[in-house]
Amino acid sequence: MPVGLRQERRYGLDMANDTHDFRTGSDSRTLRDALGCFGTGVTVVTTLDRDDQPVGLTANSFTAVSLDPELLLVCLSRQSQTLPWFQRAEAFAVNVLHIGQQDVAQLFATPGADRFEKTEWQSWSTGVPILGDSLANFECAKFAEYDGGDHIILLGRVIRVRYDAEQDPLLYFRGSYRELHFD
Template structure:
């Protein structure tokens, strides 16, 4: 008996797939960087995950068609800012196209010039270690050079297309 070396074609629509993925509750991040021309880059992402403790590695993914792809691929550093529950408006702003996302945003300059957002529940300042092309996205793996967290912060959560706050069971 031989096994196929390829996945079978999907039996579901892209919309069904998206709805099923939405059942996985995630935290909300804003990935930030400074482009080669000095401009600031930032986008809302919920595709963040830990990879390794030693060395400290994290990952996130970005659509190949994203306007910020060239800046994030070429840069040496970026920051992953995990948003606090009171930062919903910031998450929405950095998910919106064709606006000045950085107007009146408080941040400090992190490693490699990557902005670290003030008020974030946690931040990871990463060396842009590696990238993997998969499907319509690129998976970024960052080696964390510095991290901070606010132990008293409640995280902003996303589930089924809506934002939530944490409620212990």
């Protein structure tokens, strides 16, 4: 048996029938579907391009990282057209969407769309786009950038935050937008 591999062991009940298995080398669809079991919120990550024009894309890879210092991260695909602007930017914003913003999520995930034509935004101290009417906005100074395989991991240090304590989040689970439904 190769080093690092162990005989599989089972304890207690067998797993339910409707489960799926991924091993290294399996169809990556199964891995994607497994990752999709982790429900997330939905954000639009924004920055400015070379001409100080707003750019951004929908991203659900947002994660809180640290309170001291105040850090968060988002993973951006190397295929993203806007990635070069995030790589040269000194600042970016993460705009967390509320349940009424599914159209915004769709718009910022549509290639070629004029994403800011009908999107209301403002700027704070760094100039990066802060989307109006969001559930929360995090304005960040870029803290670090790491290799994340076919994505890059962008770490931001939070400069300023605004949030709405009333609205429900827009959620994403198993490839579909969702809403909270427990009381």
